[in-house]
Amino acid sequence: MRQVYLDYSATTPVKKEVLEAMLPYFTEKFGNPSSLYGIGLSAKSDLSEARAKVAKLIGTDEREIYFTSGGTEADNWAVIGTARAKKAKGNHIITSKIEHHALLHTCEYLEKEGYEVTYLDVDSKGFINLTDLENAITDKTILISIMFANNEVGTIQPIKEIGEIAKKHGILFHTDAVQALGNVPIHAHELGIDMMSMSAHKIYGPKGIGALYIRKGVVIPNLLNGGAQENKRRAGTENMAGIMGFAKAAELAEANLDEHIESITSLRNYFAKEITSKIEDIDINGDMEKRLPGNINLTFNYVEGEALLLYMDAKGIAASTGSACSSASFTPSHVLRALGLPLEKIYSSIRFTVGDFTTKDDIDYAVEEIVKIVEKLRSFSAFNKE
Amino acid sequence: MRQVYLDYSATTPVKKEVLEAMLPYFTEKFGNPSSLYGIGLSAKSDLSEARAKVAKLIGTDEREIYFTSGGTEADNWAVIGTARAKKAKGNHIITSKIEHHALLHTCEYLEKEGYEVTYLDVDSKGFINLTDLENAITDKTILISIMFANNEVGTIQPIKEIGEIAKKHGILFHTDAVQALGNVPIHAHELGIDMMSMSAHKIYGPKGIGALYIRKGVVIPNLLNGGAQENKRRAGTENMAGIMGFAKAAELAEANLDEHIESITSLRNYFAKEITSKIEDIDINGDMEKRLPGNINLTFNYVEGEALLLYMDAKGIAASTGSACSSASFTPSHVLRALGLPLEKIYSSIRFTVGDFTTKDDIDYAVEEIVKIVEKLRSFSAFNKE
Amino acid sequence: MYNEKVMEHFMNPHNAGEMENPDAVGNYGSPVCGDMMEISLKIENNVIVDAKFKTFGCGSAIASSSVATDMIMGKTLEEALELTNKNFIDELGGLPGPKIHCSVLAEQAVRHAIYDYAQKHGLELEGLKDFDPNKDFDHDDEGCEV
Amino acid sequence: MYNEKVMEHFMNPHNAGEMENPDAVGNYGSPVCGDMMEISLKIENNVIVDAKFKTFGCGSAIASSSVATDMIMGKTLEEALELTNKNFIDELGGLPGPKIHCSVLAEQAVRHAIYDYAQKHGLELEGLKDFDPNKDFDHDDEGCEV
Ligand SMILES: Cc1ncc(COP(=O)(O)O)c(C=O)c1O
Ligand SMILES: Cc1ncc(COP(=O)(O)O)c(C=O)c1O
Ligand code: FES
Ligand code: FES
Structure with missing residues (x-):
């Protein structure tokens, strides 16, 4: 896979x-x-x-x-x-x-x-x-x-x-x-x-x-x-x-610093643009200017983070809640809390970071799969837009 | 070499x-x-x-x-x-x-x-x-x-x-x-x-x-x-x-514990026997029974440790004074001091440790070279037997 | 971290989603992790004839809901109340220690749904004798981040 | 850690060993490292015509003694007294910082030998005016072991 x-x-x-x-x-x-x-x-x-x-x-x-x-x-x-x-x-x-x-x-x-x-x-x-x-x-x-x-x-x-x-x-x-x-x-x-x-x-x-x-x-x-x-x-x-x-x-x-920053930034921006245009109700956390080049942190409203990560993992896509250490942790991210996010948004947030080996193809694949996963999980989420 | x-x-x-x-x-x-x-x-x-x-x-x-x-x-x-x-x-x-x-x-x-x-x-x-x-x-x-x-x-x-x-x-x-x-x-x-x-x-x-x-x-x-x-x-x-x-x-x-201990001990003993029989005025420090299998610590009386080590190094033989960190240290070994050795014996002491890659040949070579080196250094040592 | 059976229930959960005109609905949120479960039931002659769940919860919660809804179907309300998270865990072939509490989410959501039905229909159920709709459980853990 | 010139003098020291019937002998021990140097001189008409050293000291000490004995030969006592460890180090092309003191060992042993000669012969040498045969120098360092 x-x-x-x-x-x-x-x-x-x-x-x-x-x-x-x-x-x-x-x-x-x-x-x-x-x-x-x-x-x-x-x-x-x-x-x-x-x-x-x-x-x-x-x-x-x-x-x-x-x-x-x-x-x-x-x-x-x-x-x-x-x-x-x-x-x-x-x-x-x-x-x-x-x-x-x-x-x-x-x-x-x-x-x-x-x-x-x-x-x-x-x-x-x-x-x-x-x-x-x-x-x-x-x-x-x-x-x-x-x-x-x-x-x-x-x-x-x-x-x-x-x-x-x-x-x-x-x-x-x-x-x-x-x-x-x-x-x-x-x-x-x-x-x-x-x-x-x-x-x-x-x-x-x-x-x-x-x-x-x-x-x-x-x-x-x-x-x-x-x-x-x-x-x-x-x-x-x-x-x-x-x-x-x-x-x-x-x-x-x-x-390679300049090169690295430039290519990572543009990949990250491509990912953010694609995913937010293909999935509704996503928030971007943090600042888009003064930001690490590879980082994007997204709230997939109504979808629980671990479930999302595991569905992604089943498709070979690795990302993280940015704070939880695998199964052992249930503390909501102190960072997102400090930014003022409500709990349910914190539990719906995922950090993605691209790096030197990430390709545009990787991102297209990831976006395509994540779109399907979010759709499925939202179909039986206990929270909803309404 | x-x-x-x-x-x-x-x-x-x-x-x-x-x-x-x-x-x-x-x-x-x-x-x-x-x-x-x-x-x-x-x-x-x-x-x-x-x-x-x-x-x-x-x-x-x-x-x-x-x-x-x-x-x-x-x-x-x-x-x-x-x-x-x-x-x-x-x-x-x-x-x-x-x-x-x-x-x-x-x-x-x-x-x-x-x-x-x-x-x-x-x-x-x-x-x-x-x-x-x-x-x-x-x-x-x-x-x-x-x-x-x-x-x-x-x-x-x-x-x-x-x-x-x-x-x-x-x-x-x-x-x-x-x-x-x-x-x-x-x-x-x-x-x-x-x-x-x-x-x-x-x-x-x-x-x-x-x-x-x-x-x-x-x-x-x-x-x-x-x-x-x-x-x-x-x-x-x-x-x-x-x-x-x-x-x-x-x-x-x-x-491999038993094997390792046995072979290392016998190599170490061979080294000790050879070197003490071929060079006069060597002391063995520590105990011969309750001792790490690979370790032997020898005092080459009248010969200064660093000089000995460097002459050995010139012949490809690596050992240490057991305490000095290269050129930066002049503190006599606190261990040998605690054993009661006088300063000049401490400065003449070298730790050898054999290990899993040491061969009998290695030891024969080392002994042969060390014999020559000690002889040379003793020939112009400021301390003497007399 | 999850066994195969859990993964199977998690990736392809049974009875997930909306139910039209349920006879009873139970909601339960986990104080440990902030997650939330909703169970909807169709009930005929005190027998659970259909069950659906919706959750905002982790893999363990989804898998537990999947087996829980499977297991309560065809059971009387009293029989369903006898099921505990232990039964769901057994059915799943085990859950990792820190994920045990997620199965409690399913257990409690089922109880809340039956309680909802009992309240509406003035039923006195033996299995609800000690049920406290506001009961909590404790857990303490700490995160690490990378 | 030592440069090539130092290594050469260290591995093949000049003037190392015993001298028969020396006219003067100087001993100096390093308070830093406990090492010891002995310089023996043959002196004719206040000129050093032969020099030998014996040492219980490190590579730097041996190399310093080697160049020191080389350098003082042919010099008058006054000229020899003008040489300091700095000259030996320069001649050696440099010594590592913590090994500078070892060259002092050679310098001091030379001074002690000339002092010994001056004492025996009642000479008043300008270069020995400030010489204190009991002078020490300080150094502080700490070991590590592996
Ligand atoms: C901001 C920050 N500080 C510290 C650490 C800890 O570094 P290490 O894992 O090398 O101990 C990490 C990552 O783990 C980090 O992201
Ligand atoms: C007895 C002893 N303790 C501790 C240490 C330190 O171990 P390390 O170098 O892994 O920090 C060493 C060796 O360096 C050692 O020989
Ligand atoms: S339901 Fe919240 S961690 Fe499992
Ligand atoms: S003479 Fe003692 S360390 Fe160099």
């Missing part, structure tokens, strides 16, 4: 060139970069080249890149690290209601310890309000953490403006750029970002590897204590193959 | 079968196990099979295995987690002076927060004293963390006895089994272990993946907050390829 993957935001396949860059590090080049002999030393110098490639993608110095086990670890490190480092200054953190759980649950964890967290509202398209942000700042504020682009509705925040506000008030600014990386031009220095989370598996790299950019001069304690790896700031034997894969993915992303 | 790798304790190459088990998860099977559709669901069930394989190697239930980014994260999680979980009961941790830095630096981190840590002495072979351990226990003791086997001198601790003492006093018992895994039979339940750290790259699996075994009923807070992965106890998109590789390595280790 035809397989059409429209969930590139969840994870991406590893590109051929990326896998090739990784392979030697499992076998011939398996050395530990902390070792003193040949294969260890060459691993060490490869590591430094890899760091430079990731740095180039985000416009920073290679010494500002610290590899982690993924976006989640980077988020935890930035937030918990800042909380510990700035304890003497204050205990107040500002974030938004639409952050990824890696950020939100970390904040909740700190709240239990007595930290105070302001979760900024967003408007109906998912943007935070800069005045709200500035008003939320107190003399106890130690961190502003606002995600670069949202994983469910794709909304891209005014990062530069946030950076300016943070700087004006002398507050550290962290951004979760896991979804933005490779999909939006990012110059961390120019944007005034102090710390930034990244993950390889969203940009055609492997899962289980990511990085935290920490601007030179920003000092936070380690999250993982132990060996002297990562300039003594992140212990643990380096995931060399993962790092080389991440670096290759970053290199490809950097080289 | 001939390459003879005698540093399997630092890291191992990935076995062919292991790499094969990993490969599909980079490309066709790249699905996120949290996704609701085909490739997500099949990833999820593969994940559960992988967990069962790791569990089998250590005699536990699969639901007691939590994948982490490696041994370091597992150590940090166990110790910091217990510290937070048992805060109300007490603030005292007992460990040993010869733990890995992942453990020691985590303890030091907690000491800065006001926790109290007893670092048990070891005897000249590297064993802790059980009476010392029992005497160190106070009513504030919340954790005993003693490594299963030491990474430098290979000494295997009396784990079962430690487990009994911990149980008798109602204290949680964690062990860092990163080096023991796959080299010593481990039945975590029978040994009374509450938490145990593991790492794949020491057993012919990939780097950047490991696990913490947490006995059913033991509750510690998460180290990484975020998504609901790993039964909600360790957030972050699963490193599927890494996990599948770890599982395959565990499966192989389990299937």
